Amino acid sequence: MTGQIRPLRSALYLPANRASAVAKARQADCDAVILDLEDAVAPEAKGEAREAAIAAVREGGFGHRMLVVRVNAIDSEWGAKDIAALSQCRPDAVLVPKLCHADEANAYRQELGEGPELWAMLETCIAFTQLGAISAKAAGSKLTTFVLGTNDLALEMRAKLDTARAPFLPLLTQAVISARAHGLSVLDGVFNDIADEGGLEQQCRQGADMGFDGKTLIHPKQLSICNAAFNPSEQEVDRAKAIVAAFDLPENAGKGVIKVDGRMTEILHLREAERTLALHQATQRLGT
Numbered sequence: 001m002t003g004q005i006r007p008l009r010s011a012l013y014l015p016a017n018r019a020s021a022v023a024k025a026r027q028a029d030c031d032a033v034i035l036d037l038e039d040a041v042a043p044e045a046k047g048e049a050r051e052a053a054i055a056a057v058r059e060g061g062f063g064h065r066m067l068v069v070r071v072n073a074i075d076s077e078w079g080a081k082d083i084a085a086l087s088q089c090r091p092d093a094v095l096v097p098k099l100c101h102a103d104e105a106n107a108y109r110q111e112l113g114e115g116p117e118l119w120a121m122l123e124t125c126i127a128f129t130q131l132g133a134i135s136a137k138a139a140g141s142k143l144t145t146f147v148l149g150t151n152d153l154a155l156e157m158r159a160k161l162d163t164a165r166a167p168f169l170p171l172l173t174q175a176v177i178s179a180r181a182h183g184l185s186v187l188d189g190v191f192n193d194i195a196d197e198g199g200l201e202q203q204c205r206q207g208a209d210m211g212f213d214g215k216t217l218i219h220p221k222q223l224s225i226c227n228a229a230f231n232p233s234e235q236e237v238d239r240a241k242a243i244v245a246a247f248d249l250p251e252n253a254g255k256g257v258i259k260v261d262g263r264m265t266e267i268l269h270l271r272e273a274e275r276t277l278a279l280h281q282a283t284q285r286l287g288t
């Protein structure tokens, strides 16, 4: 059995300076909370949001949820102050926006020092032309997680961002492949229409089927649909248990390939089944 898995099915963004949202996030059914200092915060409120983020991180109370702060870009008017301020508190990760080149991740790491994980938004066209180098150099800057920024990407590409996301599918796949090749986690972009539960479910399932670890979200109402889509289904859990049990049978000892419920099943399927069961156990413990 593989080791314990830390689920990252749902990462909830909120403007760091919205106190009622910060309070709700402490109890929300999400695996990560992202306190935003970037696009959800108006220029005149950047200082107030930075102070609120530091206070929220210091106060804690987010339980098992990973606590992430999204800073402004290092070359913006606010980025250096955001990063310096984070030395006063200890978020689990810092999410950097609009990463374009591999060397930028190192620049952020140098400013941050050791400590928080580095997460990076993939949301510029340049980033997708540089993705091989960015992910290959991720270990050097302790970059652990990619987060898709489909709104910014749509803006730069001049593409239509609808529920089915046809123009984005090659990029989403490229992001998943690059992440997996270098052992990174990868989170899908947000779904903007808070009232459209059917559309959200469709897009969460699409992301889960493509291999994303989870999705970023913008409202607590979106959490249960998202968690359900990224949880292994009952059928997947039953199949995983059957595969593990079949390989445990004495007559299958040492075999590389067997038949389970009529299907060819190899050691690679056993590894996949073990991962499914580990994720299932972890989400069962969380109860979400």
Ligand SMILES: CC(C)(COP(=O)(O)OP(=O)(O)OC[C@H]1O[C@@H](n2cnc3c(N)ncnc32)[C@H](O)[C@@H]1OP(=O)(O)O)[C@@H](O)C(=O)NCCC(=O)NCCSC(=O)C[C@H](O)C(=O)O
Residues within 6 Å of the ligand: 012, 013, 014, 015, 018, 020, 021, 022, 024, 025, 036, 039, 040, 121, 123, 148, 149, 150, 151, 152, 153, 189, 190, 217, 218, 219, 220
């Ligand atoms: C989109 C919102 C501005 C909607 O806000 P509002 O109209 O006030 O929503 P509600 O009336 O339904 O709120 C009810 C209560 O729920 C709390 N709430 C709302 N949203 C959140 C949240 N995200 N996290 C926690 N709690 C939340 C409210 O505080 C209300 O509580 P109360 O006042 O006690 O009743 C709003 O939902 C929002 O701001 N969402 C997050 C927006 C955000 O962070 N955007 C930036 C990230 S998305 C992005 O940039 C993606 C990427 O970069 C890209 O390029 O794609």
Ligand SMILES: [Mg+2]
Residues within 6 Å of the ligand: 039, 097, 121, 123, 149, 151, 152
């Ligand atoms: Mg963005």
